[in-house]
Amino acid sequence: MRRKSEMHTIKNEKDYKAALKRIDCLMDNAAPGTQEEDELDVLTYLVDKYEEEYFPVDMPDPVTAIKFRMEQSGIDRKDLEKYLGGKAKVSEVLSHKRQLSLSMIRRLHDGLKIPAEVLIKKVALF
Known part of the structure; x- marks a missing residue:
């Protein structure tokens, strides 16, 4: 008989840590198509939403994003001329x-x- 899951929304740090611990356990043990896999999907979603609200990540400034994409894509300043x-x-x-x-x-x-x-973020001009 399968154990009934006791999932609920993540409301505080204690819930968050418990969800992370459970996700860690499920990552190693959840087989495809099982209740555990479904629980893993739901918990991952809940943790993601909690982190979005309580641990927001600032977006990079445009110049940093452009330089990162240049490095990622192997393009140089000359390649940027067609865009800028x-x-x-x-x-x-x-x-x-x-x-x-x-x-x-x-x-x-x-x-x-x-x-x-x-x-579209404003760049601090020097």
Whole structure:
């Protein structure tokens, strides 16, 4: 006979830690198609929602996101010219001397798949 799960929403740190402990146990033991796998799915969702609310992660500034994508994709400043509009603009954007325009944001989002919500943040200019 299967044990009835006692899942509930995560309301505090104690619930959160208990859910993480249970997830750790289930990760090693939940077989596909079982009640334990279903419990793992639900607990993972609940922990994710709790973390979103209580441990929000700040989005990077646009320049950091662009540089990260450059590194990830193996592209250089020259490759950015088609998104930002030329060598001077690439230099100004990457050195925090120019804000991204709407057309730059669109091209970066469409071409490099950088989330628009990251790109629209204002850059602290130097």
